[in-house]
Amino acid sequence: MIGLIGMLALTAPAIAGSQGRPTLAFRGDAGFVWVRSDSAAVGTAGAARLRGPVLGGEGRVVFNGFSVGVGLLSGTLQNGDQTVKRDFIEGRLLVAARPVPWLEMSVGPFVRAYVTDSSTGRWVFWQARARVDAPIVTASLTSYVELWRALSSQVNLVAGAGRVQGGEAGVVYQPPQRPFRLRLAYRVDDAALRGAGSGSQTLEAISVAIIVGGW
């Protein structure tokens, strides 16, 4: 929280000094998530493979190359024989800047939780992200690749959190004469537990999204 306040303090002058009026942008996501955990990364003994649909969204305030946003994604994951079931929740805050039109850099806290009736496995980490946009068809079709890495991470597991990193790639399509854009994306996160042989958790997601407003 202290980091977020500091980050907002850093970006406040830029917001105040910006000439344009801030605009709002929203994104609605629907996707499917696969989580593969080694050892007890998701609070289960041994390896686990969970999967399930997710829904989410993100809102941003955008102004002159800067944006501040908050996002949420949730769903229910279960294993193949439906004997294990977890509620899945992700939330994040971000402050982003576009130094050049094709590059967005952002930073912010990220929280991911696996919830059961009895326990919650929670990951908290600070992410630094870099996203490169590459237009395919000017103003209507754009591909992008985004990579991130955790600057610091915590997990309420005994082993503790190690390296957390991930990436996303996708394509954004702007239908002609429409006020929204469509996005297809694939992402992967890999969160390692501290200590040799402690295992890791890998999350994959495929999603489609609808975006309204300038992102």
Place this chain on the structure above:
Amino acid sequence: MTRATAVLAISLLCCGARVLPAQSRELLGQGVKAYQALEYDAAAALLEQSLGRDSASGLADSLRARALTYLAATELFRGQRDSAVGAFRQLVLLNPRYRPDELIFPPQVTNLFQEVRRATRAIAVAVPPVTELRTRVERFTARVLASSLADVAVTLAQEDGTPVRELYKGPVADSVVVTWDGLTAAGAPADNGRYLLRVTPRTLTADGPRARQVLLEVKQERPDTLAWPPPLTTPPLLPERTSSGPAFRSLAAGLVAGAAAVALPSIMAQGKDATGARFAVGAAVGVAGFVGFFAHKPRPLAANVRANASQRDAWKKKLDAVKAENATRLRMVRLVVRAGPETIAERGSE
């Protein structure tokens, strides 16, 4: 003075010395004075001496004609009619158009001249010493003179006699101006070389005029030609097709992002088994790249094609104009014609 003149005349006759041009003019002046003083013997001696025994006496043709006129008048008044006729004949041959001044010479002199002129059929040709002309558009001129009506042919031939061009064929009552545009009979500019401008009587008779000729030295001076307009390049020509760069950039953007989607697990989660979802997204992004490639495929730019066509037309017109101008200049070769002295043509060459 009279005695001195007589002594001078006798001494000149006796010595037979060769005279120089300046002396010839002096002798002519003294001879005229002697004629005017009615000292015909002295006048005859002085005038004959001024004329000299050969053509190297140095008197210009105009002075020579004057000397011959005074000599003929002197001989007439000395009672030497045959000598007078001979002097007048020389005068007619020298310049068929010459006429004695009727204010200076009495009728018996001028009448004798007219009699001799009618009997002596002579032709001559007069040309400027140097003529510069552009072939086809400018002309070299020669004046053909005749003492009496003559039917002549004016031809141009190479020095060895090879005909080059016939310039005139017809009568000459007094004089006629003949022109030459610098071309051969084939229509080409005359090459460098020596040519003979020859005036020949068309009917050869024993008492007819003798053919005359002038040696012409012709030298070509090639004209400068204009440089061709520089070839059209881009710019000022506009591109006629869109660049292929955007197409390949689009393809690259799609393929790289698609490949990144496929490769992300290998990069970010090494050693972990990934689902096949990444292939679906990677393929979709890759297909998007191909869509972008075909959307940006180079295509003709009709407006630029039209604009370039008008530029090319203008350039071609300019080129054609330069070509035409150069062709005209090359056709109009500049000639420098230097004329030699008029001479009597050999009988064999007539």
